[in-house]
Amino acid sequence: MTAVLDVPSGAPARIGTPEPGDPRLARLSLNQRTTAHWSLREAVDGAVAAGLPAIGLWREPVAEVGVDTARRWVDDAGLRVSSLCRGGFFTASDPAARATAHEDNLRAIDEAAALGTRALVLVPGGLPAGDKDLTGARARAAEAIAALVPHAVERGVTLGIEPMNPIYAADRGVVSTLAQALEIAESFAPHEVGVIADTFHLWWEPGVHARIAAAGERILSYQICDWITPLPADTLLARGMMGDGHVDFPAFTKAVAASGYTGDVEVEIFHADVWAAPGDQVLATLARRYVELVEPYL
Amino acid sequence: MTAVLDVPSGAPARIGTPEPGDPRLARLSLNQRTTAHWSLREAVDGAVAAGLPAIGLWREPVAEVGVDTARRWVDDAGLRVSSLCRGGFFTASDPAARATAHEDNLRAIDEAAALGTRALVLVPGGLPAGDKDLTGARARAAEAIAALVPHAVERGVTLGIEPMNPIYAADRGVVSTLAQALEIAESFAPHEVGVIADTFHLWWEPGVHARIAAAGERILSYQICDWITPLPADTLLARGMMGDGHVDFPAFTKAVAASGYTGDVEVEIFHADVWAAPGDQVLATLARRYVELVEPYL
Numbered sequence: 283m284t285a286v287l288d289v290p291s292g293a294p295a296r297i298g299t300p301e302p303g304d305p306r307l308a309r310l311s312l313n314q315r316t317t318a319h320w321s322l323r324e325a326v327d328g329a330v331a332a333g334l335p336a337i338g339l340w341r342e343p344v345a346e347v348g349v350d351t352a353r354r355w356v357d358d359a360g361l362r363v364s365s366l367c368r369g370g371f372f373t374a375s376d377p378a379a380r381a382t383a384h385e386d387n388l389r390a391i392d393e394a395a396a397l398g399t400r401a402l403v404l405v406p407g408g409l410p411a412g413d414k415d416l417t418g419a420r421a422r423a424a425e426a427i428a429a430l431v432p433h434a435v436e437r438g439v440t441l442g443i444e445p446m447n448p449i450y451a452a453d454r455g456v457v458s459t460l461a462q463a464l465e466i467a468e469s470f471a472p473h474e475v476g477v478i479a480d481t482f483h484l485w486w487e488p489g490v491h492a493r494i495a496a497a498g499e500r501i502l503s504y505q506i507c508d509w510i511t512p513l514p515a516d517t518l519l520a521r522g523m524m525g526d527g528h529v530d531f532p533a534f535t536k537a538v539a540a541s542g543y544t545g546d547v548e549v550e551i552f553h554a555d556v557w558a559a560p561g562d563q564v565l566a567t568l569a570r571r572y573v574e575l576v577e578p579y580l
Numbered sequence: 581m582t583a584v585l586d587v588p589s590g591a592p593a594r595i596g597t598p599e600p601g602d603p604r605l606a607r608l609s610l611n612q613r614t615t616a617h618w619s620l621r622e623a624v625d626g627a628v629a630a631g632l633p634a635i636g637l638w639r640e641p642v643a644e645v646g647v648d649t650a651r652r653w654v655d656d657a658g659l660r661v662s663s664l665c666r667g668g669f670f671t672a673s674d675p676a677a678r679a680t681a682h683e684d685n686l687r688a689i690d691e692a693a694a695l696g697t698r699a700l701v702l703v704p705g706g707l708p709a710g711d712k713d714l715t716g717a718r719a720r721a722a723e724a725i726a727a728l729v730p731h732a733v734e735r736g737v738t739l740g741i742e743p744m745n746p747i748y749a750a751d752r753g754v755v756s757t758l759a760q761a762l763e764i765a766e767s768f769a770p771h772e773v774g775v776i777a778d779t780f781h782l783w784w785e786p787g788v789h790a791r792i793a794a795a796g797e798r799i800l801s802y803q804i805c806d807w808i809t810p811l812p813a814d815t816l817l818a819r820g821m822m823g824d825g826h827v828d829f830p831a832f833t834k835a836v837a838a839s840g841y842t843g844d845v846e847v848e849i850f851h852a853d854v855w856a857a858p859g860d861q862v863l864a865t866l867a868r869r870y871v872e873l874v875e876p877y878l
Contacts, residue, residue, distance in 0.1 A: 409826055414826055414828040414831075415828060416784065416826075416828065417789075447746060447747075448745060448746050448747070448785075449745075449747045451783075451784035451807075452784075452807060452809050452825070453810075458784050458785070458786060461786070462786045485714070485749075486749035486756050488718070488756060488757060488759070488760045491715075512751075512815075513747070513815050515813035517810075517815070527750070528707055528712055528750040529712065530712040530713060530714065
C-alpha cells in the first residue's frame with residue numbers, strides 16, 4: 283500500500299513537513315522520475331519550493347530544452363545536479379548495435395560534464411531478444427564500461443554502475459548484485475568507475491550492509507525508494523515511497539554513512555500513485571519520510 | 581509468452597512427444613503444482629499415462645486422502661516420490677508462532693518419511709508483518725533448520741533449503757541465493773541438510789553454474805521452470821514452461837550434472853495458462869521441452 287500523504291504506520295510520531303532552509307534537507311535530492319509528470323522547469327521550481335538543494339536529471343527531459351538551458355536553470359535556481367540518468371544499455375549481441383550504444387554513452391558523458399555533475403548512472407541493459415547467455419551479456423557490459431573510461435576521465439565524469447534487482451535481470455539490467463558491480467568497478471580507479479547504491483535494487487542482497495560500508499569511495503550515489511508488496515502488475519512501477527514497504531532505511535543508510543559517502547541522497551520513486559499525485563504533495567511527503575527514516579542515520 | 585502447446589521458437593526441429601517407456605523420461609518428475617487442478621489421484625494417473633517415473637508431492641493434497649493412501653497409490657502406480665513440498669515458514673518473530681512452525685515441520689518430516697522420499701523442500705518464509713529486519717529473519721530461518729536436523733536424521737529425511745528468487749524475499753523466502761543456502765547447509769552433513777536448485781529462483785545469480793557444480797551431494801533436488809517476461813500481474817504465477825522464457829536450461833543442467841546429481845528432475849510450473857490447460861496436454865508439452873532442453877545435458 284502506498285499512502286502518499288501519510289507517515290508510515292508504526293512511526294513514533296507524525297513528523298511535520300520540513301521547511302525550506304531546514305538543515306536536515308541539506309543532502310536531499312529530487313530525482314526527476316519521482317515527479318515524472320513534471321517538466322524540467324517544473325521540477326527545478328518544485329525542488330526549490332520544497333527547499334531541496336539538489337536534483338537528479340534524466341537525459342530525455344534535458345534534451346527537450348537542451349543541455350545549456352538545463353544547466354542555466356539549475357544554476358540560476360542554486361541547485362546541485364546530483365546525477366545524470368542514464369547511460370548504459372550496451373549488452374546487444376550485434377556489434378553495430380553495441381557501437382551505436384557506445385557513441386550514445388560518449389554523448390551521455392559529455393552531457394553529465396556539461397550539466398556539472400560527476401555521476402553518470404549506467405543501467406547495463408538486459409538480454410538481447412532470444413539470447414539466453416546471461417554470462418555473455420554480463421561480459422559485454424563490463425567491456426562496454428571499460429571502453430568508456432578514457433572519455434569519462436577526460437570529462438571528469440565517474441561512471442556509476444547500477445546493479446539492478448534480479449527482477450530486471452532479463453530485460454533491463456544484467457548486473458544483479460552490488461558484489462558483481464564492485465567486481466567490475468574494481469578494475470578501475472574509484473574516480474573512473476563507481477557504483478550506485480539503490481535501496482530498491484539491493485535491500486535483499488545477503489551481506490549488503492557490510493559490503494556497502496567496505497566499498498568506500500566506490501559509492502558514487504545513494505538512491506532511495508521502497509520495495510513494496512504486493513508488487514504492482516507493472517513491475518517497472520514497483521518502487522514505492524520510503525516507509526511504505528519492507529526496506530530497513532536506518533540500517534541501509536548507516537551502511538552508506540559508514541562507507542564515508544558524503545554526497546546527496548536521491549529519491550527515485552517509480553509508482554503510479556506517486557506519479558498521479560500533485561508534485562508538491564509528493565515532495566512534502568518524501569521530505570518528511572526522508573527526515574524520519576534516512577537523514578538521522580547519515 | 582507462454583505457448584503451452586508449441587515447441588519454443590528457435591528450436592532446431594519439432595520434437596515429438598516421448599512415449600511411455602522412452603528412456604529419456606527415466607528421470608522426469610511431475611511436481612503436483614504444475615497440474616494444480618488435478619487431484620492426487622489424477623496426478624498419479626496422469627504421470628503414469630505420460631510415462632513419467634516420479635512425482636513431487638505437496639502436503640495439502642496428500643492430507644486430503646491421508647499419507648497412507650497417498651503412499652499406496654504412488655507405490656501401486658510404480659512411481660518414485662521425488663520430493664515433498666513443503667516445510668518451512670519459520671521466520672516469525674513471535675516465539676509461540678515459531679514453536680508452532682517447528683511442530684508442523686516435525687510432522688512434515690514424518691510425512692516425507694512415510695511417503696518414501698528423502699527430500700523435504702523447505703521454503704523459509706518472509707518478513708513478519710511490519711518487521712524490516714531481514715538479517716534477523718534469516719538468522720531465525722537458520723536456527724529453525726538446525727532445530728529440525730535431529731528429527732530429520734532419525735527419519736532418514738534430508739532437509740532441502742530452497743533459495744528463492746529475491747522477488748519473494750519480503751513475503752515468502754528470505755534465503756535469496758544459492759550461496760546463502762549453501763552457507764546454512766554447510767553447518768551440517770550433506771545427508772542432513774541440502775539445497776534445492778530451482779532454475780526460476782537461481783538463473784540470474786552471478787556464478788551460479790560454478791557454485792552448483794561445486795556443491796556436490798548438497799544438491800538434493802533439481803526443479804525446473806522458466807523465468808518469463810513480462811512478469812504476470814500475480815508474480816506467484818510467473819513460473820513458465822521451459823523454453824518460454826530466459827533460462828539457459830542446457831547450461832544450468834550441465835552444472836547440475838557436474839555436481840554429480842543423479843536424482844529426478846522435477847517440473848514445477850506456476851502459471852495461469854498452464855493451470856488452465858488440460859493436464860494431459862501440459863504433460864505432453866513438458867515432456868517434449870524436457871527432452872529437448874534438459875535431458876541431453878544431464
